Amino acid sequence: MTRVVFLLVPGVHLLDLSGPAQVFSSAADLGLGYHLSYVAETTEIPSAQGLTLHADTTLPTLSTEDLILTPGWRSPRLANTGKLSGATLAWLRDHHAAGGVVASVCAGADVLGRAGLLDGRRCTTHHDLQDELERRYPRATVVRDVLYVMDNRVITSAGIASGIDLTLHLITTRHGPAAAASIARTMVVYARRNGDELQSSVLLKHRSHVNETVHRIQDIIETRMTDRLSLAELARLSGCSERTVTRLFSRATGMTPLRYQQALRVERAEHLIGHGATVESAARMVGFEDARMLRRLRSR
Known part of the structure; x- marks a missing residue:
């Protein structure tokens, strides 16, 4: 059983969260062995769209097979938004150091940056935030106008719907293209896009x-x-x-x-x-x- 833990911050965008969650939930329905959980630093998390979400405040102990994914949040800028404690960032960093996978959608890349996981790595984010991400993490290489980037178990994606592309790619790498295609059909997704496809069509x-x-x-x-x-x-x-x-x-x-x-x-x-x-x-x-x-x- 692979555990997928969504790390939530106030103002989380619902599609940043629900798109990847639906992919892994559909994978679980196919018997591929996924368990989803949601953690945050408070039990109630207001979303950007007005719906309040409930999360566990206990950070779980994970194995190297598990995945932590940080969805983005409403953020005209990254500075002073999406705040998390040092303990939470250390938990994220330690999971990667132990061999686990960490991922982000949109502004969630900033959380990986604060945890020190973007230094020396290629990464991306929503096109409106790329300049600021580059300024905040000069040791990172921000790849512009792509859907997602994978670099040594650190996976970053662009905005909103690109989280679906990222997670379908993860299903492909773990279980093959047939499994990803089956999930895409279930979700009525037109096509699984490659990571290097443009953000703006x-x-x-x-x-x-x-x-x-x-x-x-x-x-x-x-x-x-x-x-x-x-x-x-x-x-x-x-x-x-x-x-x-x-x-x-x-x-x-x-x-x-x-x-x-x-x-x-x-x-x-x-x-x-x-x-x-x-x-x-x-x-x-x-x-x-x-x-x-x-x-x-x-x-x-």
Whole structure:
């Protein structure tokens, strides 16, 4: 039986906690031998979303097979937030020194840093906190814009949903990809992402504008990403002239509709390649006639 202990601090983000907890709970349902527990320095822990959680205040004795995971908390900055006592940090440090695994989601990386576990190691955190983490722990190497980093049994991940990716990866390394895939299906997770995939996707990066017409055009392109979409067809479907489509889209996103579709295709192809597809097969699956255009766009 592997014990997974979640170390909670006030203001904990529920998805930072519940995503990994659901993965390990589903693994337990499959008979893979996981027991979940929750510890904190007070019995009641308010979450960032307003729900109060109850935790054990006794730090358990763990074996090297066990895992401690620190979820993130509401933190526009790391300094003076997520406070824990020296005894709790020593417990975390001693578990790793004995051969155990420690992990974090989002701001939880700061707890590992205060325990001295980031020094000389590669790590990551949410993109809004990377600069501060780098300043606070100059002996650490902060890897930017990735989902998670593993370095000698210290595992750090980006924000919120990336904790699911991290824990599915742990299931894969311990029990194989079939077990991880089964859990992902149970959780209705679209796909298990590799650690080096970007935190910010094309869809998120170019959706921060407020132009409803452009959002409708993006919906069309995303739904029909693999299709040949002419400017004339986009204009017809959006009820605008071709000139208006080009002008509005470029102003809102900084690119043409064709470039946007290409960016979506390349991002999806990169994901497929990262999961074992060849460049040729990935190119065909995302709508390119052959791999030449995909190689050209990737080289940019």
